[in-house]
Amino acid sequence: MGHKMTDIREMQKVIISPSTRFFTETVEVGRISPLSFFEAGASQYKDKRFYWQNADKTLTLVGIGHAYTLASEKSGSRFKDISEKWKQLCSILIKEEKDIDPVLFGGFSFDEKNRKESEWGEFPSGYFVVPSFQLKIEEGKTMVSINMITDRKEAALDFERLREERDKLIHIAQVEEFDFTNQNKVIATTERDKEQYLSAVENATESIRKGRADKVVIARALELQFEHDIDSVKALHSITNEQQESYHFGLQKGKSLFFGATPERLIEIKNGKAYSACVAGSIRRGKSAQEDRKFGDELLGDRKNREEHQYVVSMISNVFHKYCNEVLIPKTPKLMKIRDIQHLYTSVEGTLGLENDIFLFVQALHPTPALGGVPTDVALDIIRQEEDMDRGFYAAPIGWTDAAGNGEFAVGIRSALLHEDKAYLYAGGGIVADSVPELEYDETWVKFRPVLRALGGKLNG
Incomplete structure (x- = not known):
C-alpha cells in the first residue's frame, strides 16, 4: 500500500x-x-x-x-x-x-x-x-x-x-544492556514488477543504441514482509556489522527509517578542502583470494566498466574544476573491495573556492552518472518513462553539514526503507549499448545482498 x-x-x-x-x-x-x-x-x-x-x-x-x-x-x-x-x-x-x-x-x-x-x-x-x-x-x-x-x-x-x-x-x-540481535522473521519476499524491470532495461538499451543516451541507470525494488514491526536499532546494528567498510546511515521520519551501508561518498568538505569519489563499474568477489584477484583484473581491463567509470570521473572532475581552485585526480582507477562486490574507484580532491558551500556541490554532483546516466537530463527522462517507481531517497544524497561549513554526503545505495512490518529494498545498474537484461537482473541481486542479509532475508536461489 x-x-x-x-x-x-x-x-x-x-x-x-x-x-x-x-x-x-x-x-x-x-x-x-x-x-x-x-x-x-x-x-x-x-x-x-x-x-x-x-x-x-x-x-x-x-x-x-x-x-x-x-x-x-x-x-x-x-x-x-x-x-x-x-x-x-x-x-x-x-x-x-x-x-x-x-x-x-x-x-x-x-x-x-x-x-x-x-x-x-x-x-x-x-x-x-x-x-x-x-x-x-x-x-x-x-x-x-x-x-x-x-x-x-x-x-x-x-x-x-x-x-x-x-x-x-x-x-x-x-x-543499560541493550539486546540488538534481530529475531524478527521474514515471512514473504516479493519482487516488484520483475517483468517491468527487464522491459525497462531492454528499452533503455534500445534508446542507447539509437544514440539518445550513452548510459542509463535502471533500478528495481524488493518488498519484504516481516512477522512483527522492524526495530530500527537492530537493523542499524546488523548492517554496521555486515558492512564494515561502508558509510552507515539511518534517517527516521515518522514510522519510517531510511537506512543502509553505502560505499559511495558524494562530497566531503573539511577545513576548506573538498573530496569526492568516483565509484562505478562492478564485479562480484571471488571465493578465494586467487579468484578474487582474477575478477579484479577482469574488472580493471573490462571496456564496458571502464567506460562507465570514466563517465563518472569526467562529470565529477568538471564540477570540481568549476568550484575549486586546485584539483587532484589520479589518471587510472583502483579497486574498492567490499564484502559482496568490488568496484572501480577514483578519488578526487580540490581546494574550496570562496562562498561555495556543500549544498552547491550536492546539487551539481547529483545524480552522478553512476546513479542516473549520461547525459543526465536524457537519462532522467528515460528513467521516469521506463522505471515506473518512485526511488524516494534511494540513490540520492544523504548526509550532514555543520555550522562551520564542514560536512559529508554519501549516495543512498545499498539501502532500504523500513515502515512498520515491511522493508523496501532498492538496487540498480548502469545500462549501456551491449547490456543484457538477464545479466543486469543478476547483478541487482548482488547489490540487494548486504541489506537483505542484514534484515534476515534469503537470496533468490
Whole structure:
C-alpha cells in the first residue's frame, strides 16, 4: 500500500522571528556506544532519530529529538532553499568556544519531478533536522550537545530541562544492556514488477543504441514482509556489522527509517578542502583470494566498466574544476573491495573556492552518472518513462553539514526503507549499448545482498 503524500506546509516553519535564538552547549563524556545512545532516545523520540558513521570510522553522529526541521518542495531550488534556511539558523547561533558546532542532518529525494504515491509519501523532496541531542564521536572524544532554537522568554528554564534530559540519555546509554540481535522473521519476499524491470532495461538499451543516451541507470525494488514491526536499532546494528567498510546511515521520519551501508561518498568538505569519489563499474568477489584477484583484473581491463567509470570521473572532475581552485585526480582507477562486490574507484580532491558551500556541490554532483546516466537530463527522462517507481531517497544524497561549513554526503545505495512490518529494498545498474537484461537482473541481486542479509532475508536461489 502506498502512503499519502505529506502536506509539506505543515513542516514549513517560519524563519526567523527577531527574537529567535539558537543555543548550543557541549559536554565531553566517557565512552558511549553510539547505537546505545540512539536506543536511549527510543522511549520519547522513537520517530525523531538519525545515525551516521563515515567509512573509515573516524566520525560517528547520532541525533535524538528535533530542535528544528527544514523541509523543501521548491521545484528546481530545493538545494538552495535548504542551504539558505540553514545559513539563517547559523546566523543566530550562540555558542562558546568549547562548544562543538551543531549539525544539520538529512537528505534529498532522487528526482523531485518523479513523485508517485508510494512508500515514500512521508518524505518531502528535501528533509533535514537539527537534533535536540547530538552525539559526536571524533578523534577519541565523545561529545554530547544540546541544541535549542526558540523565541520563548522562558528559554533558560527550557534549557535546564534539556540538560536534565541529556543526563538521563547519557546514563541510560552507559548503564543499560541493550539486546540488538534481530529475531524478527521474514515471512514473504516479493519482487516488484520483475517483468517491468527487464522491459525497462531492454528499452533503455534500445534508446542507447539509437544514440539518445550513452548510459542509463535502471533500478528495481524488493518488498519484504516481516512477522512483527522492524526495530530500527537492530537493523542499524546488523548492517554496521555486515558492512564494515561502508558509510552507515539511518534517517527516521515518522514510522519510517531510511537506512543502509553505502560505499559511495558524494562530497566531503573539511577545513576548506573538498573530496569526492568516483565509484562505478562492478564485479562480484571471488571465493578465494586467487579468484578474487582474477575478477579484479577482469574488472580493471573490462571496456564496458571502464567506460562507465570514466563517465563518472569526467562529470565529477568538471564540477570540481568549476568550484575549486586546485584539483587532484589520479589518471587510472583502483579497486574498492567490499564484502559482496568490488568496484572501480577514483578519488578526487580540490581546494574550496570562496562562498561555495556543500549544498552547491550536492546539487551539481547529483545524480552522478553512476546513479542516473549520461547525459543526465536524457537519462532522467528515460528513467521516469521506463522505471515506473518512485526511488524516494534511494540513490540520492544523504548526509550532514555543520555550522562551520564542514560536512559529508554519501549516495543512498545499498539501502532500504523500513515502515512498520515491511522493508523496501532498492538496487540498480548502469545500462549501456551491449547490456543484457538477464545479466543486469543478476547483478541487482548482488547489490540487494548486504541489506537483505542484514534484515534476515534469503537470496533468490
